[in-house]
Amino acid sequence: MKISYNWLKQFINLDWDAEKTGELLTDLGLEVEGIESYQSIKGGLEGVIVGQVLSCTKHPNADKLNVTKVDIGLGDPVQIVCGAPNVASGQKVPVATIGTKLYDKDGNEWTIKKGKIRGEESHGMICAEDELGLGNGHDGIMVLNADVAVGKNVSDIFDIENDHVFEIGLTPNRADAMSHWGTARDLKAGLQQKDRNIELITPSVSNFRVENRLNKIDISVENSDLAPRYCGLTISDIKIAESPSWLQHRLKAIGITPKNNVVDVTNYVLHELGQPLHAFDMQQIEGNKIEVKTLSSGTKFTTLDETERELHQDDLMICDAVKPLCIAGVFGGLNSGVSEKTTSIFLESAYFNPVSIRKTAKRHNLNTDASFRFERGIDPNITEYALKRAALLIQEIAGGNISSEITDLYPKKIEDFQVFLSFENATKLIGEELPQETIKRILASLDIKVNSVTETGIGLTIPSYRNDVQREADVIEEVLRVYGYNNIGFTQKLNASIANIDKFSDHTLQNTISNQLVGQGFNETMTNSLTTANYIDLSEQLDIKNNIEMLNPLSNDLAVLRQSMLFSGLETISYNINRKRTDLKLYEFGKTYHNYTKERIENKHLSLIVSGNNHQESWLERQKNSDFFYIKGIVLSILERLGLNKTQTAPTKNDLFSEGVSLRIGKTNIVDFGIVKKSVLKHFSITQEVLYADFNWDAVIEFAKRNKVKFSEIPKFPEVRRDFALLLDDSIKFEEIHTIAKQTEKQLLKNVNLFDVYQGDNLPKGKKSYAVSFTIQDNKKTLTDKQIDKIMNKLQHNFENKLGAELR
Helix, strand or coil: CEEEHHHHCCCCCCCCCHHHHHHHHHHCCCCEEEEEEEECCCCCCCCEEEEEEEEEEECCCCCCCEEEEEECCCCCCEEEEECCCCCCCCCEEEEECCCCEEECCCCCEEECCCEEECCEEECCEECCHHHHCCCCCCCCCCCECCCCCCCCEHHHCCCCCEEEEEEECCCCCCHHHCCHHHHHHHHHHHHHHCCCCCCCCCCCCCCCCCCCCCCCCEEEECCCCCCCEEEEEEEECCCCCCCCHHHHHHHHHCCCCCCCHHHHHHHHHHHHHCCCEEEEEHHHCHHHEEEEEECCCCCEEEECCCCEEECCCCCEEEECCCCEEEECCCEEECCCCCCCCCCCEEEEEEECCHHHHHHHHHHCCCCCHHHHHHHHCCCCCCHHHHHHHHHHHHHHHHCCEECCCCEEECCCCCCCEEEEEEHHHHHHHHCCCCCHHHHHHHHHHCCCEEEEECCCEEEEEECCCCCCCCCHHHHHHHHHHHHCHHHCCCCCCCCCCCCCCCCCCHHHHHHHHHHHHHHCCCEECCCCCEECHHHHHHCCCCCHHHCEECCCCCCHHHCEECCCCHHHHHHHHHHHHCCCCCCEEEEEEEEEEEECCCCEEEEEEEEEEEECECCCCCCCCCCCECCHHHHHHHHHHHHHHCCCCCCEEEECCCCCEEEEEEEEECCEEEEEEEEECHHHHHHCCCCCCEEEEEEEHHHHHHHHHHCCCCCCCCCCCCCEEEEEEEEEECCCCHHHHHHHHHHHCCCCEEEEEEEEEECCCCCCCCEEEEEEEEEECCCCCCCCHHHHHHHHHHHHHHHHHHHCCEEC
16 A cells, blocks of 8 residues: 655645654554655656857758757856757756766666767757646647746756655455554654654544535435445536646655546545545436346456456446446446546445355455555444535536535444453453553543453443444553553563473374475475366376365365365475476375265375486485485384384376375275376476375374383393395295294294395396394393304295295
């Protein structure tokens, strides 16, 4: 939101510089994100001074140029070559001196330099209107009044507006500050805390009167819930023209392009008081009637931007006796607005239901200054006042007569809010006890009326325009922001509380696994739960019927809640790859959402997504792409950390994988992982391999709770390692060796490890060689060679009998 400092000073007589005022506004919660300078004429005519032409002779080398001698009040006259046909001796003219920066109509800068034109020196430029930004004329130079002093700055002659514009990052709850009046109201409260009691200057409407009643409009409101208050009047015999310079300066300063005097007044009052207005051309209103109502779904309506829109049955419309004229509170119609031919207008001022306006604006993808304010809730009690203010301004600059009484339809007044503020609660929330008189003074400065005072607190009436202040906590926040957060002291005492947290709670386990994954080189991501419905087409197992759709989506890409974590992960992968980050290890805790026949379900997931090399480039080690076994190792390390070692392996049924595995406990699927299909990756323009793991986090938590952890002392006695080189059939798996070994020696055999596999020359056909190590340890004593040999003999015997193995 842009706020003009000069405009603000019309309401509050303040002599501070803009920076200091900006700091106070920020302290009050109206955060000033930047302060820009505004000049009605770019450059402010700096370096342009009044000169007098002393002589004017024809250029010796050019028929259309003149050589002039000009007195600019700086000593000797200067020579300037001028091509204007109207230049003559004795004229007072604007002279741009050497070094002066001028701007063309597109805002491009150019500098006046000393030069030679056809052999004659020129020390400046005698300017035309358009060259200075003072008009559009370029038929000749600008001739000033004869009584203007030579050497005077031209900027002192003309009405040049110099202003500072605050860019305020307005939070959605501060609807009361969406105008210069509202900002000045807050500023006044802040100044009172600094012992500067400055009164607000309220625009007067005491001169408002009805000249005649010859142009009455009948107004009806079909649904007062959608339009709780609606006011209007007519103004006849107006003349459409350009607005005066003061009004244009105000609008231009905040980024609004002036159109004509009537439209400019409605925009002016909108930004002055925060009340949107709309002016209708009376010639376009059929039947001398205004009806505020909804129309049937599918009704066609063309708005000011020449776009034909299809109305919804809940869109509130302003209609005449025959046709719709305007989408209420959002956007006007193509042919109902003010034009150069307009001579009479119907002027509307209303309070519309904020929810209804927001839904309509989102439905039609429209965002206007009016809808911005109506959506957040304007002051319902200034509707008539703003109408009178606008009517008087229109009369002032466009002429005309007010030709009807004000029609004000306000069947059910919007009441102020009643709140009780406890002094004890205020102290608890603020963290410091403020004097009661200070609290009451702050509340009074915010137009919050004190109804009653007791020892424990005060009863308050909150003005209806503060729709964000309806609870005791809201009032305390208002007191605190005006008092100043920086004025609240704090102690050196550190308070802490100990919470009884279940070690198997979701949050605790998430932190445990997050720490582990970060240690393994992963980065956490947080992607949007909203996604596009088109991703359903990438998997036959996902059904469009199970989508949960948004009623008012921000865009088609954010229209449904996701059914899979993979697609948002692939969006992140694609985004990073496109920015030359190809080695990626990401994880995310998130939810998927499903709309089943009987219920809607949310499932919690942990997703891992890996692509590219699994470690950074180094001279010590060659780079290696992450592969299936890498993601498998990460998955198993997570399950092992949670004590979930007893899993069964099965082929995955997930059709998003080209190769994949599922790990289960009993009949419950714990995790699916594998290589993502290339056809899926192609949809995201990803050409490198992507590995993905999807944990059923809800099931993981449940099984982690059941897991019983046993603790044992670290053995004091040494372990022994023995190796076998076994010649086996190709069909035999290491898993069979591991099982037989564990069954042979259940107590002392601690570990079985496959450390080499050989297939090739010097081996019989259909055979392979496994090099297997066995770790043996007794926790109570040191093993003897006799015990070790006995165990190894048993292992050899069982491998030979059960697997047909041979020692190499």
